[in-house]
Amino acid sequence: MTAFFEETLPPQTRQLVSEFQRKPLQLLTDFYLSGGTGLALQLGHRQSDDLDFFSSKEFNPSVVEQQLANYGQLEQTELEKGTLNTFLNGVKLQFLEYPYPLLESTEKWQQLQISSTLDIACTKLQTISMRGSKKDFVDLYFLLESYSLAELLNAVNQKYAAVNYNRPHILKSLLYFEDADSQPMPRMLKQVSWGAVREKITLLMKSLPLD
Template identity: 40%
Template sequence: MFFNVLEYQRYEVLNKIVKSDVIGEFYLGGGTGLALQLGHRVSEDFDFFSPIEFSSDYIIYKLEKVGDINILYSAKDTLHMLLDGVRVTWLYYPNPLLDNLVIPTEIKGLKIASKIDIGVMKLVAISSRGSKKDFIDLYCICQSGIELEELVKLLPQKFPNKMVNLYHILMSLCYFDDAEDEAMPKMFIRLDWNNVKRFFLDNCQKLVKLIE
């Protein structure tokens, strides 16, 4: 695991969360969950997902005992907050896991979504609005040995109750306008944005067979 991707303050916040006894069924996903596994870039936020419904009030009650909390948004099964200045999101996410959770030895009690699960979630994120970080994360997942085609084919399993529009997914993977004006995230590896775009353009041509 690459805990060096977390600055000291964020590492301390993560420890506080785990030790506060709110984790339960929650697992860490998103860019930070991926960065801890790949060590490819800095990620500033924590995104926690739960397969079961939860009480936002309970999380607030537990965490206000261990740090300074600023509630950004709170509703049933959804909570956005700053904990000691670090953004933390809690979401009810009933979609099935496709692979086993990753259990790091460095922080006891922490669970992290697999690269496969994060990869499929990144596909959906890109189809909504393709940020540069999402494209880079998905690219790095594929460079780690997971085929983009495999992730695309897993979409119906990850979202069994939704109609997956493969055409829209593939078109989104080739649309970079929203990402172009965004700054590059701080990287721990050498990476050229043009190579990232070329990778998706090449693969989209190969994946057209999935919608024919």
């Protein structure tokens, strides 16, 4: 059984999760928590505020919005097909239709299903290939304490087998730090410098081909 690091959640986020337990949000049975918060709860390396919920099933974002309104004030709500982005009581939430298979079973915490660290690692690599934020590179640094880069790339290949997975682009993006350089470090609970993050990823990349 996985031990979860609840101290990675700031008070507002913890309070909202408690509200979901006190008044169960039934639609959450079709979703699992992923992203940086799902990872931080399992690794304990940094604080994370947002709650990113993924589902392999189609859902109506307007229905989700209506149910969330029972828990407090919604702000800056954006609705698209298969996507809801909003702030609930100051906590950023995302509900996303995500049709890619889970490679491993989810873990359960506070009645929420949480994506495995391997599955989150796959989404992190995809995110880095599109955006490359400092927090994503930091997350990858700590994931690389449990997995080799080759293992993660093989997992990405499995998870996204049904789409046009661009391995060379992902590999090149792992060495593109320029956008992340100017961003602030996340609120760390396990200390590491940005220089150490860059160095570790760069050294590991040298052992992999770019095609």
